[in-house]
Amino acid sequence: MFSVKGSDRRKEEDRVKTEGRLPPGQSLTLKFPVLHYGPVPPFNPATWNFRIWGEVEQEQEWSWEAFNALPRETLEMDIHCVTRWSKFDTVWEGVSVNTLLKEGLLRPKPDTTHVMQHAEYGFTVNLPIEVLFQENFLLATHYNGEPLTPDHGYPLRGVVGFIPGREDLNTPYFWKGAKWLRSLEFMNRDRRGFWEQAGYHNRADVWQEERFG
Numbered sequence: 001m002f003s004v005k006g007s008d009r010r011k012e013e014d015r016v017k018t019e020g021r022l023p024p025g026q027s028l029t030l031k032f033p034v035l036h037y038g039p040v041p042p043f044n045p046a047t048w049n050f051r052i053w054g055e056v057e058q059e060q061e062w063s064w065e066a067f068n069a070l071p072r073e074t075l076e077m078d079i080h081c082v083t084r085w086s087k088f089d090t091v092w093e094g095v096s097v098n099t100l101l102k103e104g105l106l107r108p109k110p111d112t113t114h115v116m117q118h119a120e121y122g123f124t125v126n127l128p129i130e131v132l133f134q135e136n137f138l139l140a141t142h143y144n145g146e147p148l149t150p151d152h153g154y155p156l157r158g159v160v161g162f163i164p165g166r167e168d169l170n171t172p173y174f175w176k177g178a179k180w181l182r183s184l185e186f187m188n189r190d191r192r193g194f195w196e197q198a199g200y201h202n203r204a205d206v207w208q209e210e211r212f213g
């Protein structure tokens with residue numbers, strides 16, 4: 001006998017499979033697993049800041065209050081973890097890096113090619129700037145209408161996933177978004193982040209199953 005929950009899961013998985021949204025080697029979860037290395041950091045709104053630095057014309061820094069005053073948007077997408085769970089139709093709210101670019105708050109130098117997300121406790125994730133500027137990457141403060149929980153990266157995390165119908169965008173595995181994000185370092189060459197140094201794929205395209213390097 002299937003439990004009600006189990007049969008719901010299978011039904012949902014069949015649906016997204018039919019829609020071409022289930023990448024190879026992935027299975028649908030209705031839960032929201034928590035995955036990270038190390039402890040969950042505390043958050044102090046009085047001392048927290050978010051910075052943009054490195055290969056930029058001008059460094060920028062926001063307090064928690066100032067960051068929350070930036071233009072915001074909502075983004076719906078499917079997220080795919082390299083450990084083989086996928087979660088569909090997740091809704092994220094936050095600040096798009098493209099908006100910072102358009103508002104002139106981010107001015108990368110002409111030779112900038114990559115970005116490093118720096119999180120609490122020295123955790124890092126690298127990406128090409130093209131991916132950072134895509135519509136499927138967001139600096140997120142909210143998940144499904146609620147502030148992020150501490151486990152999922154409160155107060156701020158990078159998120160990246162698949163927007164249904166947008167096969168034109170590069171879609172990396174979910175680890176390419178850093179929880180407890182504190183800064184973006186723009187770089188004129190590539191450097192590997194924490195999981196990339198540990199043997200995970202540098203590009204990490206979910207449709208190509210680029211799990212390990």
Ligand SMILES: Nc1nc2c(c(=O)[nH]1)N[C@H]1C(S)=C(S)[C@@H](COP(=O)(O)O)O[C@H]1N2
Binds near residue numbers: 036038081119
């Ligand atoms: N700061 C930080 N961010 C991180 C990680 C981490 O270890 N530290 N792990 C990544 C990995 S491997 C995954 S799969 C996702 C998991 O996000 P979740 O816990 O919200 O599901 O966060 C990513 N971001």
Ligand SMILES: [Mo]
Binds near residue numbers: 035081082083175
């Ligand atoms: Mo992961």
